[in-house]
Amino acid sequence: MRHILLLLTLSLVSQLHAADGKLLATPGISQIEGAGGGGFVPWAQLAGYGSRDEIAANVFCSGANVDDYDLHVCGAQATFYDRVEFSVAKQKFHVDALNLNIKQRVLGVKARLYGDIVYSRFPQISLGIQHKKLDDPTVAYLLGADEDSGTDVYLAASKLHLGAIGGYNWLWNITARSTEANQTGLLGFGNAEHGNQREIVLEASTAILFGRHLALGVEYRQKPDNLGLKEDDWSNVFVAWFPNKVISLTAAWLDLGEIAGAKNQQGAYFSVTGYF
């Protein structure tokens, strides 16, 4: 029976081909909440190399190590016909001072509303949601959060300008996100005393592609400060390598500012995405 299943699976897999209908590097990588994007900004591109006639599936893992915290994320996306992207991410946030892990699960959906990042005259536009839930809200509640789950809604616009900067391709993305998450939800949602804390924050990424395989860029993510813990905006500088349409490797330097009383959190980030 097991052999039959294995054979069946193998024959199915051999029927499929890895999605490869987009130009190299143009889909970007996987952001920490699981959506196709940069490192921490969800982009208008849908994850993976699936074009309008293809289904794409991707898996990714990312790790960040700043002074007093670590974050490990693994997740996956399935993108259908370059129209809709479903994503899931499991985050494990290690707090050195307490020697404990805060775990969060994020489910996401993103729909492409208009355009193509490379070819359309105007930027590609997508609308997405991310529903987040903490496994154990103890720390979040201790810090004064109102909820252990929350939903972000975002609108992203993205464009690749061919040969725009000294002949190099230039990418930019701007995302507006409606959120009540504290430190992206890892410290809960809202503020127990002040009730509804939903606000709109802006996020942006930009990169220059030096050759077909290499992108150098920066990101910025504005954050709310619902808990009165001086939550800072985030930024990073990244380099992403796309050797082919099957894998990408990204390294970044993060500046996450103050997190729950620990100042000046900086450190390295590494991410790998596999595209099928």
Added chain:
Amino acid sequence: MLTNFRTGFFGACCWLFAGCATTPQTTLYDKLGGESGIHNIVENLVQEIGRDEQVFHYFAQSRVSRFKENLIEHFCAISDGPCQYTGDNMVDIHTGMNINERDFNHLVDLLINAMDDEGIPHRIQNQLIARLAPLREEIIYR
């Protein structure tokens, strides 16, 4: 003194105009290597297509020599070279072929290979692709 000034002044003018005459703005056509460069790029591209399983079928019915001539003329004209494109328009050529997004991008990859083989620098490649990109909507799903 006045004569000297005049000579100097006219000399400068001559130098300016001569400068304009001998160094006209370099076109993308020149950067692609002019006539021979574009000829080689198209030649390489045809070879790439010839051994490509994914997109060869679109070209199986075309006459190779005519396809090459038209493409050379098109690349020459679109890169500001001394040519006028005399072939059919993009919509007419591609109607009935039903080229999808994936195959279009695959052709872009083949064109990049063709330019790589001709030693065209990445930054120049992007400029040609940038000029061809707006034509995509006249080409795919026709």
